[in-house]
Amino acid sequence: MKKLLSVAMAGVLALSMTACSGSQSTETTAAETKAAEETSAAAEEAVTEAVGEEAAGGEYTIGFSPYTLTNEYFTAVLDGVQKACDELGCELIYFDPQNDPTQQASQIDDMIASGIDALIYIPYDSAGAHTVLQTCKDAGVKVINIDNVVTEDDYELVDGIIASNNTQLGYLSGQWVAENHPDGANILIVHLQTAESCIINVEGFWSGIKKNTENPDAFVEVQVVEGEGSTETAFNVVSDALQAHDDIDVIYCINDTSALGAVQAVEEAGKTGQIDILGKDGAPIGKHAIKDGTMVQTSAQRPTYMGYEGVKSAVALLNGEEIEFNVSIDSYSITADNIDEYDLDAWDTLD
Amino acid sequence: MEKSKAIRVPGKGEAYFRRNIGIIIGLIALIVIVSLSTPKFLTGSNILNLLKSNAVNAIICCGMLLAILMGEIDISVGSTVGLTGVIGAYLITNMNAPVWVTVIACLAVGALIGTINGVSISYLKVPAFVATLATQCIGRGLTEIISGGVTIRIRNDAYTALGNTSFGGVSIIVLYAGLVLILTWFLLNRTRFGYYIYALGGNKTAAQYSGVDVKKYNMLPYVLIGVLCGLGGIIWSARLGSAAATLGNGFEMDAIAAVVIGGTSMSGGVGTVGGTFIGILIIGVITNGLNLMGINSFWQSVFKGVIIMVAVVIDVLRKDRAKHQ
Numbered sequence: 001m002k003k004l005l006s007v008a009m010a011g012v013l014a015l016s017m018t019a020c021s022g023s024q025s026t027e028t029t030a031a032e033t034k035a036a037e038e039t040s041a042a043a044e045e046a047v048t049e050a051v052g053e054e055a056a057g058g059e060y061t062i063g064f065s066p067y068t069l070t071n072e073y074f075t076a077v078l079d080g081v082q083k084a085c086d087e088l089g090c091e092l093i094y095f096d097p098q099n100d101p102t103q104q105a106s107q108i109d110d111m112i113a114s115g116i117d118a119l120i121y122i123p124y125d126s127a128g129a130h131t132v133l134q135t136c137k138d139a140g141v142k143v144i145n146i147d148n149v150v151t152e153d154d155y156e157l158v159d160g161i162i163a164s165n166n167t168q169l170g171y172l173s174g175q176w177v178a179e180n181h182p183d184g185a186n187i188l189i190v191h192l193q194t195a196e197s198c199i200i201n202v203e204g205f206w207s208g209i210k211k212n213t214e215n216p217d218a219f220v221e222v223q224v225v226e227g228e229g230s231t232e233t234a235f236n237v238v239s240d241a242l243q244a245h246d247d248i249d250v251i252y253c254i255n256d257t258s259a260l261g262a263v264q265a266v267e268e269a270g271k272t273g274q275i276d277i278l279g280k281d282g283a284p285i286g287k288h289a290i291k292d293g294t295m296v297q298t299s300a301q302r303p304t305y306m307g308y309e310g311v312k313s314a315v316a317l318l319n320g321e322e323i324e325f326n327v328s329i330d331s332y333s334i335t336a337d338n339i340d341e342y343d344l345d346a347w348d349t350l351d
Numbered sequence: 352m353e354k355s356k357a358i359r360v361p362g363k364g365e366a367y368f369r370r371n372i373g374i375i376i377g378l379i380a381l382i383v384i385v386s387l388s389t390p391k392f393l394t395g396s397n398i399l400n401l402l403k404s405n406a407v408n409a410i411i412c413c414g415m416l417l418a419i420l421m422g423e424i425d426i427s428v429g430s431t432v433g434l435t436g437v438i439g440a441y442l443i444t445n446m447n448a449p450v451w452v453t454v455i456a457c458l459a460v461g462a463l464i465g466t467i468n469g470v471s472i473s474y475l476k477v478p479a480f481v482a483t484l485a486t487q488c489i490g491r492g493l494t495e496i497i498s499g500g501v502t503i504r505i506r507n508d509a510y511t512a513l514g515n516t517s518f519g520g521v522s523i524i525v526l527y528a529g530l531v532l533i534l535t536w537f538l539l540n541r542t543r544f545g546y547y548i549y550a551l552g553g554n555k556t557a558a559q560y561s562g563v564d565v566k567k568y569n570m571l572p573y574v575l576i577g578v579l580c581g582l583g584g585i586i587w588s589a590r591l592g593s594a595a596a597t598l599g600n601g602f603e604m605d606a607i608a609a610v611v612i613g614g615t616s617m618s619g620g621v622g623t624v625g626g627t628f629i630g631i632l633i634i635g636v637i638t639n640g641l642n643l644m645g646i647n648s649f650w651q652s653v654f655k656g657v658i659i660m661v662a663v664v665i666d667v668l669r670k671d672r673a674k675h676q
Contacts, residue, residue, distance in 0.1 A: 070500035240642035
């Protein structure tokens with residue numbers, strides 16, 4: 001309740017401040033940070049305190065804008081962002097855009113108004129990020145685009161990109177299938193066909209199979225079903241698919257959440273142990289399922305690391321250092337063989 | 352009471368078939384088409400699977416039927432299923448609550464949401480669509496807050512058994528749905544309460560002048576809808592062994608679709624449990640059949656939309672004809 005209230009207060013404060021600090025922040029550049037910070041220090045303190053951050057009194061103020069903060073993936077990114085800010089002595093400002101690109105844009109305006117030096121940005125609508133990026137550039141705010149990459153036309157407006165390697169995430173799962181089903185397999189894909197990243201995952205999955213087998217024709221796609229990335233939808237469509245095909249050996253799901261639905265559907269069909277279920281993300285629920293033996297493999301995303309690296313790059317840029325423009329974060333494969341090396345209740349660690 | 356008697360629908364045997372003949376033919380035609388396209392459809396295990404997949408929808412539909420019979424609507428049902436499902440998972444996993452406490456808590460939360468809907472609609476005169484839109488938003492928000500955006504795992508066998516037990520191959524969920532359908536039929540056809548629901552939808556003013564406590568009987572159905580959603584939340588969370596904030600998304604649409612396809616008039620007063628049951632089966636056969644045939648799920652949406660459109664047009668034409676007679 002307290003948290004809710006403070007977030008609400010932060011929102012109100014930020015809104016009310018837009019008017020008074022707007023003119024100053026347009027002049028804010030990396031070099032003038034100090035001056036700008038001083039002039040709007042009081043306002044910033046109010047915001048950061050309300051958001052629940054400790055004012056670290058550091059050099060820079062970092063803004064963070066994800067899709068939403070009620071999804072564990074994005075809160076894991078926030079953990080990394082927070083950790084890096086603490087280590088580097090930066091102040092952090094963030095709001096919850098609640099999966100709404102228009103809210104995200106206006107919140108970023110508010111952050112610029114309250115004097116951020118750099119923005120860690122996960123655009124909800126990667127094709128529609130142009131205006132936000134232009135506003136940031138005009139205001140002299142450095143932008144590190146993470147996770148969901150902006151379109152190539154907008155590359156010149158961002159200062160750095162850090163994202164998961166979506167091909168590799170799928171590839172690792174495909175590789176597992178090829179290695180564990182040397183004689184081939186009938187494969188059901190539980191897709192999220194509206195997400196670009198998932199389409200790349202599935203392409204990566206097939207190339208992972210084809211590059212690791214001598215007999216690519218033995219791997220057959222029996223059906224692609226739409227799981228909408230949700231447990232109950234995946235459960236329903238997999239239940240139906242199991243009725244339609246009694247020869248399924250492998251189910252590849254584009255995230256651990258839908259894999260959980262596949263696990264239940266297979267269990268209800270009485271086929272536990274006969275079908276290998278693979279997920280993606282390395283989410284806590286996915287890792288628990290591998291530990292329980294209901295899932296066989298998941299390719300880990302590294303949201304915490306991504307957030308952490310995002311802030312580090314931003315600070316390096318602000319310090320005038322060169323950074324690599326486009327960083328692709330390597331994934332790793334989690335299976336029953338190595339599950340004990342990982343913390344089941346966390347997404348990823350920083351080492 | 353004369354007036355309400357006139358809009359009262361006969362519920363038995365021949366009358367049932369005559370009234371629902373259109374959708375019964377539709378359902379049979381669908382079944383024939385799907386069975387010819389895929390031999391997997393008419394198998395015992397698939398029929399059980401189909402019934403199981405649509406059981407929760409059937410339970411929600413019984414609630415939706417009550418709202419639509421009154422000439423109103425409840426679009427908060429999906430959100431209430433999500434909220435109660437997540438509360439159930441939270442209580443059982445994070446608080447280690449006993450199963451019976453969890454079950455009662457879920458039903459009570461459902462009833463509470465239903466009461467809020469009912470009071471604002473009947474006593475405060477808020478239009479049903481707006482009132483339930485508000486509770487839908489509140490419910491979704493609370494669901495996100497309670498779950499923290501995290502999928503809550505349930506590892507309590509007694510709780511998951513509530514959704515995963517079966518008797519001779521028939522899932523317990525199908526039995527719940529059957530029981531709810533029968534009770535709803537009984538409520539609408541054999542009790543004064545049911546009589547009043549039809550009367551309210553037929554002509555509220557007339558009902559009021561005949562001495563019906565309109566406000567009370569306009570409110571109570573929403574409480575029942577809430578309880579049914581609570582049941583839906585329990586069943587889904589038990590069956591999946593987990594609950595996420597997205598649980599129940601879009602359930603209201605499937606429920607409205609099935610009720611309307613089942614011949615219930617959106618303007619209230621006309622509709623039966625039997626018709627709704629066939630509506631549920633039609634939606635179920637489309638989804639299951641297209642899945643079995645391997646047709647992309649985006650097409651399922653298109654098919655459902657077309658069928659809803661046809662059902663509504665038939666309803667309008669029928670009303671026109673009745674007017675001319």
